[in-house]
Amino acid sequence: MRRVLVIGSGGAGKSTFSAKLGLKLGLPVLHLDAYFWSTGWVESDKAEWRQPVGRLTVQDAWIMDGNYGGTLDIRLAACDTVIFLDRPRLLCLWRVVLRRLRFHGRTRPNMSQGCNEQLTWEFIRYVWGYPSTRKPRILTRLSALSDDKQIIVLKTQRQMDVFLMGLK
Numbered sequence: 001m002r003r004v005l006v007i008g009s010g011g012a013g014k015s016t017f018s019a020k021l022g023l024k025l026g027l028p029v030l031h032l033d034a035y036f037w038s039t040g041w042v043e044s045d046k047a048e049w050r051q052p053v054g055r056l057t058v059q060d061a062w063i064m065d066g067n068y069g070g071t072l073d074i075r076l077a078a079c080d081t082v083i084f085l086d087r088p089r090l091l092c093l094w095r096v097v098l099r100r101l102r103f104h105g106r107t108r109p110n111m112s113q114g115c116n117e118q119l120t121w122e123f124i125r126y127v128w129g130y131p132s133t134r135k136p137r138i139l140t141r142l143s144a145l146s147d148d149k150q151i152i153v154l155k156t157q158r159q160m161d162v163f164l165m166g167l168k
Contacts, residue, residue, distance in 0.1 A: 001025060001081045001151070003057075005162075006065040007072075007138065008085030009124060009130040011092030011099070015110045017160055018065040018083060024167045030056055031110035032066025046070060060079070069134070072141065073097030081150040084141060085160070086135070092127050 004027070006018045009060040015031055022029035035052055036044050044052070055063065057078035064075060076082065096119060099108070103117035111117075142151050154160045 002027070002061040003020050003079045004063045004081045004083060005075050005079040006063060006083045006085065008069055008087060009089070009092045010127045012085040013095070013157075013160070014065040016084055017083070017164075018063050019110075020164055022063050023162055023168075025139075027061050027063050028059075030064045031130035032068055034110055036066070036068065037115050039112060041115050041118070050074060050139065050151045051127060063067055067109075067134070069137075072138075076141065076145060076149075079149065080147070081152065082137065082156065082162075083152045084142065086153050088157045089128060089131050090132070094125065108155050117160075135140040 004021065006014045006021070008014050015033075018029045018031070019029075032053070035056070036049065038044070049068070050071055051067070053074055055076055056062065064079070100117050100119040105116055107113055107115050108117055134163075145151065152163070154163060
């Protein structure tokens with residue numbers, strides 16, 4: 001487990017889980033949000049976004065958290081392990097609301113500077129629709145991966161904790 005991709009809905013706990021996993025494995029954690037967004041929530045150009053992601057994936061070892069479907073093919077090809085945090089929709093919604101309140105007027109640690117935490121209706125719709133729109137596509141892509149990729153699906157906080165405790 002040297003190149004680990006952590007994916008899941010917004011609010012699933014990807015960044016927190018990735019940070020804990022990074023400490024446990026001694027691997028650097030690459031939060032894609034910090035690379036995609038510039039100050040003031042300016043998006044990277046979608047056509048150019050693949051290049052920096054490609055450069056990140058050639059590093060020897062990493063834990064990479066984030067979705068960004070337009071680069072999932074690059075990241076799936078480069079990783080040896082995929083951890084899919086398949087958390088309940090209402091929990092994810094609750095957690096993005098709590099995150100917004102916790103970081104009100106501030107930038108959270110895994111985000112580009114100048115991107116103060118916000119919660120938009122677009123993001124709420126994204127989180128709400130994730131189980132019915134994005135999750136089936138992700139599961140299809142994961143099932144098509146070669147056998148040399150380790151696929152781990154964690155659905156509960158207990159499963160996440162047990163997984164982390166089981167690592168040496």
